[in-house]
Amino acid sequence: MHVELKSLRMFVDLAKSLHFAKTAELHHVSPSTLSRIVQRLELEVGSVLLHRDNRTVLLSEAGKQFYQFAEQQLEQWQLLQFSLNQKQAQLHGKLHIYCSVTAAYSHLPPLLERFRQRHPLVEIMLTTGDAADALEQVEKQAVDFAIAAKPEQLSRIFTFHHLAKIPLAVIAPTMVCRVQQQIQQDFVWSQIPIILPEHGPARKRFEYWYRKKQQGKANIYATVSGHEALVSMVALGCGVGIVPQVVVENSPVKERVQYLDNVGEIEPFELGVCCLNQRKDQPLIKAFFEAIK
Amino acid sequence: MHVELKSLRMFVDLAKSLHFAKTAELHHVSPSTLSRIVQRLELEVGSVLLHRDNRTVLLSEAGKQFYQFAEQQLEQWQLLQFSLNQKQAQLHGKLHIYCSVTAAYSHLPPLLERFRQRHPLVEIMLTTGDAADALEQVEKQAVDFAIAAKPEQLSRIFTFHHLAKIPLAVIAPTMVCRVQQQIQQDFVWSQIPIILPEHGPARKRFEYWYRKKQQGKANIYATVSGHEALVSMVALGCGVGIVPQVVVENSPVKERVQYLDNVGEIEPFELGVCCLNQRKDQPLIKAFFEAIK
DNA sequence: TTGTAGTGTTGCGTAATTTGCAATATGGTC
DNA sequence: GACCATATTGCAAATTACGCAACACTACAA
Numbered sequence: 001m002h003v004e005l006k007s008l009r010m011f012v013d014l015a016k017s018l019h020f021a022k023t024a025e026l027h028h029v030s031p032s033t034l035s036r037i038v039q040r041l042e043l044e045v046g047s048v049l050l051h052r053d054n055r056t057v058l059l060s061e062a063g064k065q066f067y068q069f070a071e072q073q074l075e076q077w078q079l080l081q082f083s084l085n086q087k088q089a090q091l092h093g094k095l096h097i098y099c100s101v102t103a104a105y106s107h108l109p110p111l112l113e114r115f116r117q118r119h120p121l122v123e124i125m126l127t128t129g130d131a132a133d134a135l136e137q138v139e140k141q142a143v144d145f146a147i148a149a150k151p152e153q154l155s156r157i158f159t160f161h162h163l164a165k166i167p168l169a170v171i172a173p174t175m176v177c178r179v180q181q182q183i184q185q186d187f188v189w190s191q192i193p194i195i196l197p198e199h200g201p202a203r204k205r206f207e208y209w210y211r212k213k214q215q216g217k218a219n220i221y222a223t224v225s226g227h228e229a230l231v232s233m234v235a236l237g238c239g240v241g242i243v244p245q246v247v248v249e250n251s252p253v254k255e256r257v258q259y260l261d262n263v264g265e266i267e268p269f270e271l272g273v274c275c276l277n278q279r280k281d282q283p284l285i286k287a288f289f290e291a292i293k
Numbered sequence: 294m295h296v297e298l299k300s301l302r303m304f305v306d307l308a309k310s311l312h313f314a315k316t317a318e319l320h321h322v323s324p325s326t327l328s329r330i331v332q333r334l335e336l337e338v339g340s341v342l343l344h345r346d347n348r349t350v351l352l353s354e355a356g357k358q359f360y361q362f363a364e365q366q367l368e369q370w371q372l373l374q375f376s377l378n379q380k381q382a383q384l385h386g387k388l389h390i391y392c393s394v395t396a397a398y399s400h401l402p403p404l405l406e407r408f409r410q411r412h413p414l415v416e417i418m419l420t421t422g423d424a425a426d427a428l429e430q431v432e433k434q435a436v437d438f439a440i441a442a443k444p445e446q447l448s449r450i451f452t453f454h455h456l457a458k459i460p461l462a463v464i465a466p467t468m469v470c471r472v473q474q475q476i477q478q479d480f481v482w483s484q485i486p487i488i489l490p491e492h493g494p495a496r497k498r499f500e501y502w503y504r505k506k507q508q509g510k511a512n513i514y515a516t517v518s519g520h521e522a523l524v525s526m527v528a529l530g531c532g533v534g535i536v537p538q539v540v541v542e543n544s545p546v547k548e549r550v551q552y553l554d555n556v557g558e559i560e561p562f563e564l565g566v567c568c569l570n571q572r573k574d575q576p577l578i579k580a581f582f583e584a585i586k
Numbered sequence: 587t588t589g590t591a592g593t594g595t596t597g598c599g600t601a602a603t604t605t606g607c608a609a610t611a612t613g614g615t616c
Numbered sequence: 617g618a619c620c621a622t623a624t625t626g627c628a629a630a631t632t633a634c635g636c637a638a639c640a641c642t643a644c645a646a
Contacts, residue, residue, distance in 0.1 A: 004297040018471050020594055030635050035595060046411050047377050053639045054593055069373045073366055080362045084340050084355055118339050323606050328624060347612045347623055
């Protein structure tokens, strides 16, 4: 949604709260962005909408009129949505989604935004957890669908919709520790402690990749459940790990790990939305796929 | 105007004409852009708005609803404009603008767009001509204001509002001719025929620039009125000329002239909007400056 | 008075988006 | 069957938006 509607929504909220920082956070943008959005609106309209003194924000006369206007426009938009979705008999109910913590940050929001706009009555339940468990959750119908990596052998019972390629990375601690020494000096793969996901596609990727190296048996220091925890263990200096880059980027300990280059190609994940084949024609699920396609 | 309003306007027109190419031209965009704008709208809305077969375009059911919606939104927007500009007592009348042919293409449209949106009742008259005559036209009140280059000595009777820096360029014919030979072989400035504007800032720039070269008397082949004509003469092989780059870029004979590099720095024009000081408080003129600032 | 916390704005480098051209696909027309 | 008209898509270039960090300013406390 690149529409100006976004600006209108933000303005309406800003006009209510009269507080840039809070409104910006509410809409997941930086204060500077909000500031510039208001500036753009004022330029469009040709009037000052908000009198802002570095300490206070106040609606101007024109701002009040614009506020009314904005609410009208938004209401009409909602009406249109409603009207167009009548065929779908105003979907409502619960939609249970499973995805990894990281995907919840990086890939889920844009998907949900459009869906929520179109079907505001649907309640969305989000369960986050280890990415490797995603398919299992779908299979036992604990959730309606999952944001998951596609395994090389995807059972026929699933439908999969591609979202993005997720590159993997090999990471090592930055702190001074034994692992650090091994990396910089000897670098014998079979001796470096390695931390792996317990199971799931990332683990499979590792096995392929390591086998290609032909360096003897791997020294697996630990296996953990969940990529996020894996990054933490690497950061603590326990060993070297293999995880999706995006997990590292969003990790709070990002500064404490480093990427290892020149370790060979690791085939990226294929991230996507996955649900049971038999359920893909259920209205809610169908609507979701419609919204994200 | 980055607003989605643009998309709505285009959709409304498209829904009327049911013809991409014509509608696109009407809005000064390429058909592909229009096509993608419709695609975006359909994605936003979640329904097909136009059934398009490579041969025919038809409004879908959802398209009809969206058409109504779009007209409502646009009407509200116009109402807002109207309401906010009431203070200005709904400006109307004529506004007479003078500018060069080139500026009419390159710099005027974005200025006029916002003004027209804000003051739809004002009739705009545009006179194009030699950029060098611009100030004169303003002074004798033949026009309300002009898009013109700022002369180094700007009389106090004018108000000037900066728009852009316009770099100048020295151009030569690409065809095989005497001038071409001179350029590639001897290159004695005093022998190369030069084509100049009759008067105006571009002429002044030339004189400064040539004097700095200290190459004796210039061989002025001809002086012409209007930069556009000058480019044509150069293209015909009459000599070498000095004109704003933007004029060359928009010239139909662009392919037949080449830029001469390494001829020294020529100070760029300062292009701007210029009107008589005494008239800058007249409502129409004031409103125009408001709209472009 | 000085320091500090909180606020909106601006400069700037980067990333995402949009655009138009050229090529493509496809259906009418002579 | 060749040719024109029409909308769409691939791709590179230009434009635009974004967030970070630095800034300017105010209020309030020490």
